Amino acid sequence: MPKNLITIDEGPERAILVGVELANRPSPWPLEDSLDELEQLARTAGLEVVGRVTQRLDRPNPATFIGSGKVEELVTLRAALDADVIIFDDELSPRQQRELERAFDDEIKILDRTALILDIFARHAHTREGALQVELAQYEYRLPRLTRAWTHLARQVGGSAGRGGIGGVGLRGPGETQLEVDRREIGRRIAQLRRELEEVRRHRHLHRQRRRQVGLPVVAIVGYTNAGKSTLLNALSGANVLAADQLFATLDPTTRRVELPGGRQVLFTDTVGFIQKLPTQLVAAFRATLEEVTEADVLVHIIDITHRLALEQAATVEEILQDLGAADKPVVIALNKIDLVPDPALVAEALQVFPKAVTLSALKKKGLDDLLARVDEVLEERMVPVRVLLPYEEAELLHQLHERGSVEREEHTGEGTVVEGRVPPWLLARLEGYRVD
Template structure:
């Protein structure tokens, strides 16, 4: 059922806040968008609606139609203009819709007004994405982060319209000054709506504390990885670009990889060896999407810090998608919001096997681009070599002479560094290469003076 707060038992005490309903088949969803795109917008309203449809189907709904209206900006009261709202009422009856999904995040006022007019339930893109995240969260960390985003989304949308919500928990004084109500509950009382809000605020505080614990634990793991001085590369990209498939192919991690949006949410880190024998850690992360809710970015801060703290980014682009450029630009915008856009980046132009003519792919549009097919195992050697080259450029260059008695340092350089030149001299092993900044101190005393 779309827009459930959470499908897990630990949130059942909040189930009274929503109408879960019963439906034997998929919900019939009608999609609505306002076309307020400017000349410099990278996304057209049609593209955005197509993606909204894919999100709805991922959530389990059947899309029965779409509506768009050209406006300078959405109407503050009802998102659409009055005429289109009435048209939507008629369409809802004709198509027997269960659900109306709006392509932008509705304000609480817009949602309440639309729910008064329409018989179907009203949700927006943010609620839809949150529902998909709730379906796919598997780890405790993922479940906590999704629930926090859902609670913060629902809090301002609690309405006092329902009789159930406005009923007093305590008694009230009558007009004659006498006291009504049952014994033990007399007094000014507290509305059900106020109780619900207080409970959600309390739950939000609990979730933030739990997520902070998760964040601290992740920080400990990152420090442990840093002590190994292995560069960390975060795999980023638009949802369903093939990140997890590529990650599995490179690492044999067995991460869930399906042809759906947001198939995986939880970050996974694995160790791999590059063609130059350098060891690195590769981390798969949550996919990005157009109009990714700000609340979701904030709630997933602990997970997204894996991107922020990485030494380099491996962006995966579905080059067969008609909106490949727009999707990559969206990824860059989110990385800028995370202050991670300036990191060294390699781009895997994935699904090259689905392109009519791979030679026509313009790799110059993406940083350090390599055409690959993760599914068909094509171009992966070239990708790993490019990763090694770009990673080496971000490391610190050294010119050292290591005595033969320090063979362990030579072995360490082979595993953690990038060797440009190596020769065996009378006094030891002469190495010119690049090493991770955290390991430079091991080799300073062996530097060859200029």
């Protein structure tokens, strides 16, 4: 565990959730369903949820997000339920957070969905790259919120937490020395983290270039958090990737070699899960990791078909892919957990939306051959016809053409080997100087 990340094992802290339905910011997610997801996030962070408060507004209150009457109701409810934390389902502005803390006399933590997700990421960051990315996201989130209230709370992190103190959830990550320094020093730390992550990004870029030289297509598994991405990678490759029934169990991408039915070798990569209202700080900080998605040849979008909001989750993933610049990637839709579907009509409905989807159970290892065949088909569709004359000294390039392409005709001449066939787009550039009509 990196030294800047602090884990709190005592608890659990008691939390009240706050959800607001905004007329000027309509959401495809029903309010209660969004709060159900927030509760799952809270449990993942080790909290005990003891109550909920909801409100419908035309627009957020610029001072406290919710109305003043609802704030008073929340103060009363907090005392009655002996809560330690109040978590808003939407991101609060620094001003809103400060005003809410004042309403509770700075005796309780006011968090939002972003802070909660950052806390979970801090728990699950097990590599240096993951820790750097989480730390950067936390600092960028906390910098505009660095007030007396925050530094007072931060002092508690090193001591008691849970019911006995005010540390714990929302303060995992940078410790007290970081939160008590001034903005300039935090700015320096952010700059340092960005430099280190740029180095990580360059390292990943070089690693991808080496993979390209080997010539293996890359298939990135994407999906909503807890849809079964790691379970699928384990099933396909025999990898030992953590596959837990919790949100954001996997942060660090894992890559494994898999053979497709036609004998083609590919690399499957597991990626961090997506979620609605994904914090912008995380998207920016995890750029090096998310480039595994934007640089992939094919995406496998895995959907938990048993979830009541499966289509809404799929739409969220598609929106994030659009934001990442990966919307033009060929996608194979995989409807997962087919063995747990209570009503076959759910599958039929999903297949109407995604007619080319494959159905599978990653846990039971059913339908995997269909998925691999579909990936093979998509890769084949991307192959480009070529006719080249390769000098005999380019034996390695000829080998790659056989290994990674599809050779339809080969003729040895005095000048070299004439080859007709189909090759993947990445190999086309290497053949450019040898193409003939």
